[in-house]
Amino acid sequence: MLQFELLKTDDAQGDYAGSHARRGRLTLNHGVVETPIFMPVGTYGTVKGVLPRSLEEMGAQIILGNTFHLWMRPGQDVMASFGGLHQFEKWSRPILTDSGGFQVWSLGEMRRITEEGVHFASPVNGDKLFMSPEVSMQIQTLLNSDIAMQLDECTPYETKGHITTEREARQSMEMSLRWATRSRDEFQRLQNPNALFGIVQGGMFENLREESLEQLVAMDFPGYAIGGVSVGEPKDEMLRIMAHTPHKLPAHKPRYLMGVGTPEDLVEGVAQGVDMFDCVMPTRNARNGTLFTRFGDLKIRNARHKTDHQPLDPSCTCHACAGASGVAWADGGRDGFSRAYQHHLDRCGEMLGPMLASIHNLHYYLNLMREVREALDGGRFGEFVRQFKADRARGV
Incomplete structure (x- = not known):
């Protein structure tokens, strides 16, 4: 089941006049998701270093699972015994699973792509395996994810220094379209009660993106994704595709x-x-010592933080900074940690360091989306964006 309500569209003036920003509500089998939303990634059935309860406390509404990796480990028999991913990882809210296409693409020379699907050696034990649109749908049905993704071929920006040509991108895009049809047909055959999204491909070529989009819309998927970005292309190329494609999808x-x-x-x-x-x-980034804050990115490994008593972000109410509730203890202390302590944990390799950093970064992302939704609700999106950019440019 999937229902989408478009609650409000942006009416920004000035620099952001004509923005396509929108406020929505997505109803799925395991709950309601307020959009725009950021979805934490739980590759192996866990968002690394973060308890499900902590995710709920920081406002996570939907998380991701990775079809490819869960297929490798723990495997379909284990997933079936738990009735899917929700019960296995103790997450009661919605889950989206990717199709495995990106992971197959990232295997490089370990895989061989054909019209039928992808032949590859398991990165876990070397077994010869085969992923097809049908197999991906079967695994995602077993996982019982609220949103499944079609199997697609992730078109690379470049391979071994060779930038993908329009002809190569077209071949890849057209195969993804054929796989979209097969994914949809198998999803329906399995009588999966959840939702399946199509994925727009086409590399860095707007004309291919439009062809992909038009044919996917004709297939009438419940939702649509834009894939094949953030795969090594220059930032301006990604922004160009981001500006071209999303608003052309069905409103x-x-x-x-x-x-x-x-x-x-x-x-x-x-x-x-x-x-x-x-x-x-x-x-x-949290595991590598980079923290996102309202006032720019903070590199906790820098020596200047060794004696710094400040929290990571004075405006943040996460457990790492000031406690999820922001409430002081009875003795007047705060349930937050200094930059000096976080620096110390990182330098010592203590596992609490990346755990607290992950909590903080996820809280920042989820809170950013909450503020975006509130700005859209209040007709203040343009004002919000201007302040967001000014704050981030200020620096920590």
């Missing part, structure tokens, strides 16, 4: 930009009409 269906990106990318994506985002950046 009465949800729009998902896959694998993007920085806080600035999310705000720009909203302005271009995107409803849903995901990216590993909040947790991956």
